[in-house]
Amino acid sequence: MKHVLLGDICDIQSGGTPSRSCQDYWKDGDIPWVKISDISGKYIKATEEKISQHGLDNSSAKLFPAGTILYTIFATLGTVGILDVDAATNQAIAGLQLKDKRVVRDFLYYYLESCKSKVNAIGRGVAQNNINMKILRAFEVPLYNVDKQKEIVKKFNVIENLLCQYEHKYNILEQLVKSRFVEMFGGNKYPIQKIGTVAKLQGGYAFKSKDYIDGGIPLVQITNVSKSTLIWEEKNCVPTEYLEKYDDFCLNVGDIVMAMTRPVIKSLDAVKVAILNANDTPCLLNQRVGRFIIDADQLNPIYLMTICQMDEFKQYVELMSGNSLQPNISSKQVEDYEIILPPLNIQKQFADFVALTDKSKLSIQQSIETLQTLKAKLMQDYFG
Structure with missing residues (x-):
């Protein structure tokens, strides 16, 4: 199989950030400005922030045309998307403009997506978890003939479309729970x-x-707390005897935990609050992650979990934690949040409804995981 260097088939440039101290660079801006958190799917259609033409002209930011592939090269490495609109980016993102007709754009997109584990391994070897442009340009892209590339893209597109359908169904069920909450307790x-x-x-x-x-025994750290569940892609463990030594911090099935540093997942628009299942235990509670100790005579844990998933709670957490690079929220600030408190039997009725929707969500999640496994297998077959 012949390979070509990424730098030989693409013009590659990184973006930039106009000075925040100059309001004219940001006020009434109409140029989409992409940050890592804006890349949450194959196509980037909108951004949280925009810059002005003045900001573009007086910074290292560059305007990339629609169709440009974006690739993250700093902090969160290897996230890839395709611009659906003309846009600028910050310096953590490289824009790749394809210039070789032997390569199909969407084929290159899927190839770059397959490189995420490799690029993260490279990034962990440097102080600030980044890759430079020299490393990026040296990526070796397999060069199938154009018809074969289109055939490969078609297979991945089928999987992507199915994933989107299942994710849409999953989101509908989540909205159904929130609507039921408002109906019962508004x-x-x-x-x-x-x-x-x-x-x-x-x-x-x-x-x-x-x-x-x-x-050993895994620690539940900030990076492990995601939306509703724990993720164990990164795991730090301590000796087994720590379960007894630090039994006050031993977590149990059904415990609800919350990240207290960087408490909001921007890409998922959700607070990092998770409920532990049997596959998560035994484990221990690490600093800057909190566990709710619930008065079971007054509060149902599923009812509390739903409150923590509501937009109103997310907005409160964002307000309290601030906009710094390392936003933090305290236990007291969380405990000061006001909630509707119906009788426990009414809370249980709602929890029973949630349990029914969770069964449907589990089935959908299993289908998503099957498709993701198939996608990973195809990526291994085609890209190595």
């Missing part, structure tokens, strides 16, 4: 209480990195 029918009157948010323990071992 209209000032029940008293308002602070979370802290019925649940406390316990902070985790500052386990030391020198104690980390291979295997």
Whole structure:
């Protein structure tokens, strides 16, 4: 199989950020300006922020045309998308403009998507988790003939379309739960209480990195808390005897945990709150992750979990944690959030409804995982 260098088939440039101190660069801007958090699917149609022509002209930002492939090269590495509109990017993103007719754009997109694990391994070898343009230009792209590339793209597109359909169904079920919540508890029918009157948010323990071992008991850290569930792509473990030594921080099935540093996932527009299942335990609560200690006589955990997934709670968390590079929220700030508190039996009725939708969501999630496994297998076959 012949390969070509990415730098030989694409013009590759990184973006830039206009000075934040100059309002004219940002005020009333009409040029979409892409950040990593804006890349959440194959096509980038809109951005959170826009810059002005003045900002574009007086910075290292560049205007890339629709159809440009974007690739993240700093912090979050290897995320890829295709511009659906003309846009500029920040310096953490490279724009790849294809110039070789032997390569199909969407084939290159899927190839770059397949490189995520490899590029993250490279990035972890440097201080700031990044790759430079020299490394990016040296990527070796397999050069199938154009008809074969189109055939490969067609297979991946079928999988992508199915994934989108399942994800749409999953999102509909999530919205159904939120609508049911409003239907049951809206209209000032029940008293308002602070979370802290019925649940406390316990902070985790500052386990030391020198104690980390291979295997052992995993720590639930900020990076492990995602939307609704824990993810274990990155795992740090401590000796088994720590379960007894630090039993106050031992987590159980059904516990609800929340990230207290970087508490919002921008790409998913959700707070990092998860409920533990049997596959997650045993594990220990690390610092800057909190566990809700719930008064079971007054609060149903599924009811609380749903509150934490509502837009109103996310907006409160964003307000309290601020806009710094390392946003933080305290246990007290979470406990001060006011919630509707219906009688426990009414909460349970709602929890039973959630359990029914969760069964459907589980089936959909299993289908998504099957498709993702198939996609990974095809990527291995075609791209190595």
